[in-house]
Amino acid sequence: MEISVTFIAFSVAFTIVLGCLWKALDWVWLKPKKLEKLLRQQGFSGNSYKFLHGDTTEMFMMRKQAKTRTINPFSHDIASRVIPFHHHISKKYGKNSFIWMGPMPIINITDPKLIREILLRHEIFQKPKLNSLGRSVFSGMGIYEGERWFKVRKTANPAFHLDKLKGMLPKMYLSCNDMIRKWKISISNEESHELDLWPDIKALTSDVISRTTFSSSYEDGRKIFELITEQINIITQVFYFFHIPGWSFVPTKANRKLKSNEKEIREVIKGIVKKREEVLKVGEASNEDLLGLLVESNLKEIQEHGHKESGMSIEEVIDECKLFYLAGQETTATLIIWTMILLCMHPNWQERAREELFQVFGNKEPQFDELNSLKELHKIVYEVLRLYPPPLLGRATIKESKLGEIIIPPGVFISLPIILVHQDEKYWGADAKEFNPDRFSQGVSKASKNDQVSFFPFSWGPRTCIGQNFALLEAKLALAMILQNFSFQLSPTYVHTPVLGITIQPQNGAHIILQKI
Template sequence: MDDFAFIFAISCAIIALIYACKFLNWIWIRPKKLEKFLRQQGFNGNSYKLFHGDSTEMKAATKEAMSKPINFSDDILPRVTPIYHKALHKYGEKCFVWVGPRPTLVILDPEIIREMLLKNYDFHKPPGSPFDRQIANGLSSLEADKWAKHRKLLNPAFHLDKLKHMVPSFYLSCGEMLSKWDEIVGNEGCCEVDVWPHLLTMTSDVISRTAFGSSFEEGRKISQLQKKQAQRVMEENSSVNIPGYRFLPTKANRKTRQTTKEIESLVMGIINKRMKATEGSADDLLGLLLESNLKEMRHLGNESGMSIKEVIEECKIFYFAGHETVASLLVWTMILLSKHDDWQARARDEVLQLFGRGKPDYQKLNHLKIVSMIFQEVLRLYPPAAVLDRFVEKEMTVGKKVRLPAGVKIALPVILSHQDCKIWGDDAREFKPERFGDGVSKAGAGWGPQPAYIPFGWGPRICIGQNFAMLEAKIAMAMILQRYSFQLSPSYSHAPRSVITLQPQHGAHLILTKL
């Protein structure tokens, strides 16, 4: 027994020592090695601070940025990306910041951005935190061959010939929102409305209808649960991720797991009903995905398709990636058109000339040239995703012999490229839709082959839902312009902030006038 106790004690001590060494490497040795490597490559940033890195400074910078609104003429970058803005101002274009014990490089060189977005097998999405995976673990977070398989299976659902069948859902959801505005405005014909929550509800309902069709009410419940889940995940991600913390039986962790199970149970119920249906089940995203998946498995075998668990994760992604992107585009469009009423009038004239007061005709939506120019300029100034992230899995050389060590994150600030005066001219921060008059490719000077305009990403991983988003936005904006004119309310505060998507912190208070 004494020998056994001795051996057991030694074994425990060895295991403890191994884990202590791993922890020491994670918390200190590896960060210091990475810092030395980066400085040798000409990158600069704050010295690493044990455990927290720049987290304290990040929170202070974000708190300061969010503390007060700005003027329309002010640069929005210090408010939207405060920590990157400070690092660039302090250290120049080759800089890094510490997110806990991991450095994040800020990359502005268009040549390197192009290379990273093209080489999606080399530069992956950053590994999400365990809390991120509670929201969804589908296409946007998959890599390499698994990503390619899911992309192939999802592509048919987003073809334009399939999307046209979803147009009635766009009409219905936007019509319901406008009816609510009619009730609020009443007989006076003019009223202040915070349009932001209404746009969020409308785009959420669109996703519920187009994703699940006849199971709309269940879809609505999934959407509400996803929103709550996202809020909790953002709260958890605001602090340093401690390995194993998610397994602790805290109130927040229990609630997160409970919500995840509830969402998956609802989606599973819808899928089971759909798989038993014999007709009319392939007009929505879920039906199209199941159809595509079944065809692939019949042709190439079960391993070529998705499991039911994977289908559930893709359904969750529909919500997470779908509704806030379109809502962000619509709200900033309404805000900017409120500020520039000449462009609002031009857009309305175009809509009325094409559609009159009737429903926007799907076949004529491509003729909305002015509306398209406005959208493109809004996406340039207020891209839904202000920053794209990538991760270096192994040591790489990019651009003109710039070496990047394994284990660093990369921040590609879309919003900085979109407002770079070297590309767009001295008026880069001004709202001028006319710059897109001859199309996207001729909008900025000196682009060359580099991606300077990437509101939906670029390269192989460009957003699969881009056509869906633009179709929905065109129909919604056309219907709004047909029925209402709008201007900024005196109570409107200009306060853009990045919360997954670029959003108005204090809402979008506009004066709606019924036409």
Template sequence: MEVYLSNLLVIASVLILPWVWKVFNYVWWRPKMLERTLKKQGIHGPPYKLLSGNIVDNFRALKEAQAKPMGLSHQIVPRVAPFHLQTVKNYGKTSVTWFGTRPRVNIMDPELIKEVLSNKFGHYAKPKPTSFGKQLVAGLVTHEGEKWAKHRRIINPAFHVEKLKLMLPAFSTSCNELVSKWEQWVGSEESRELDVWPDLQALTGDVISRSGFGSSYKEGRRVFQLLTEQAELVIQAVHRAYIPGYQFFPTKDNLRRKEIDREVRAIMRSMIEKRGEAMKMREACSDDLLGLLMESNFKESQEQGNSSSMSIEDVIEECRLFYFAGQETTSSLLTWTMILLSMHPSWQERAREEVLQVFGRNKPDFDGLNHLKIVTMILYEVLRLYPPGTILSRQTYKRMQLGGITLPAGVEFSLPILLMHHDPNLWGEDADEFKPERFSGGVSKATNNQVSFFPFGWGPRICIGQNFAMMESKLALAMILQCFSSKLSPSYVHAPYTVVTLRPQYGAQLILHKL
């Protein structure tokens, strides 16, 4: 019996000890070794905490910041990114925080950001998305290497300027419906209060439904509703991302996320299969994003073979990305633009004068949109002060040298868009003021050719849909300015916060005046 028990203990030790070591290495040994390596090179930050890192500290700081009222100021960094800001103040612009067990080195030197985002030799990859993130966004933004190159090559034709022209009627239809809705809302009263945030969210979802999926417009609207709900659920889940295996717990939210994921995939698959059948019968229209993507994918398959084209699962992921990224980014930009123009009426009037000079009361056209210099300056300044995405992340996959610092494999970089856009060392002492004239000479002149303005990213992985978003924003803003003036309502509370993108926490209550 003693021999039997002894053998049993040996077997148990052989089986259990490696697992114990793996867990210990993951939650403590490796993070502490990385922390020590970074400290030796002068990179300091809040200390690593077992398993959670600084996630809890970050959310506590956010909760405290959001509980305090703020005035009508564009000095929003202390509210939107309080923990990140305090880290920079305490430990310097090159500092480290911990996202769970992973170190994130903060980089705020434009030259180093340029080196990371240019990624000439493929040394800096995007961090692998969590299981939560995959349920929201996948596709091109998460791929690396040859798969990324293949998808980018196939998708590029759909976002060519000439193809975007074909989508302008769909943009116009959606914008016209919004303007008509607001005219009916105001009615004979001439002025009336309205929270424009939900309507602008619906507008951008409507635009992507029409321009993205054409005849499958109704199914597209359902996808928009589901992904909006999914975004809220994913953000809630991130608070618990550091708990091992949390995504497998049968909680109500976890089950709902999986249910949404299945429904979105089923709707997308149905749309793609129907479009594929119609294309075979030469009945399909290829002037929407889905048609253009499938046409480009078919051409790739014919020229390079099936192995070079995207699978139906790949197409589903790219369509879902069109939807989420296109809707979220543009709704945020338009909402903050309307809020800021209501806060700065002189710029609102200048923008309206330009729109009326170019278009009069006629429907805006593609060529005219490219002549809206003041409107473009305003949109750039809104993107600077209120970027939809407040941070970019990259990581090393092997030992790397960056700016004289040696970084081990597995270290993430935090490229803080919001902090960079508000940095007085880059933009002057008036960095927190709304001054569209900064961009009167274009982006290069405004930034002194530095990578200090990157709301759509930068380098080879710059957002493929930025021209789509800018054209949609110019058109919507032009049509709104033709018909309405706006000012802030007394009920408006200035409270920017992040839920995937930067949003107004309590809505965007404006008083619309029909012109």
């Protein structure tokens, strides 16, 4: 009897171990090889799958090497430095190519028509699911799917209506004015002065987000920004380990710091949100900033439907506040700094923008309606977004899906290398890699060849960035005030080194010579 029980226990244990080994073998070898065969049958090409790590080793090395190179003479053909491996694979295998993030194949889609289809069919082509480390940085409606995304998007929409943004312009002006004053003091009695403007622009956009999101808790807002900035720096270091199952549970120094920062961020925001909810419940208005508008809209949703599930939970409100910081600070800062750098490289456009600006405003404080009437600045900003966009978007397939003539099996990820699309001569003409804002003279729909929209700086379709108008308003205001007060040119010490962070950043700063007007 004892032998029989021991035998059964051994058999069960052996079966479990065998099952686990089979699953591991399937994950690390059998499934990747099967998917590779299916992709090649669909006309895709790429490196053969390498056990466990795929292309990640080569990807890491190419990115490391790219950071040591400068782009000289200055050029806007930057993809080989910003996304070197994607650029290399597309050159080697053509547009229908795939890469390996560990055992996961990722197909590159660069046809604007297919990109629009993917972004429109968001219920099928979803945001890739993140592990706990990824969620410590990326959060909110930016990663939600299905009904949860719809609920949060609907609740947050009122905070981004144009009439609400108009009311935030004075807060943005205060932040911009503080930076302008600081620059004028730096120049003092000199005719001109050289500064690395990148830290100041980052400080400006974090200042704007702090004022417009947490106006009554401004210092807490600054603390959140510092922690999120640290999170971004850490996450870029550990990104290449994300495909390893269970990696987020490994107690490395980076992982522990990501988790402790996330806990602190959530505690600070939670305290601010609770105070704001209490104020609104006793009838005291507190909707002068993004958080107030979000909390107010959320309470209305709950009151209208009579149950809490119709509104956002406290955790979802916290996630949206984190997203305001990440998206609002990072993307707007890079848009402003690249616009300044490109206006230095193309001084004729700097003069065109300034001339129009003085015709509309003179030396007066820029106002909302007049800012939106600045055609030259509008074209310039859009051209900068074309040449220096968020370079990659990612999607995952939840079931076998047809895309054009392609059948995409489940388990395949989709990469949308937007920067390659934005600089493709097929869609933008022979000057695709050159700075030519006039291509946007008749709007986005007429900017690319054959009137085929090939412009995706804020994504596309139902999941177009909710903060698009906020970012454009802030960028235009900052640039208008800078152009009113200074002329600027690149310093001889400036080196053109665009590098991939969350967005495209100037790796070695932005050394610019300012001259007071």
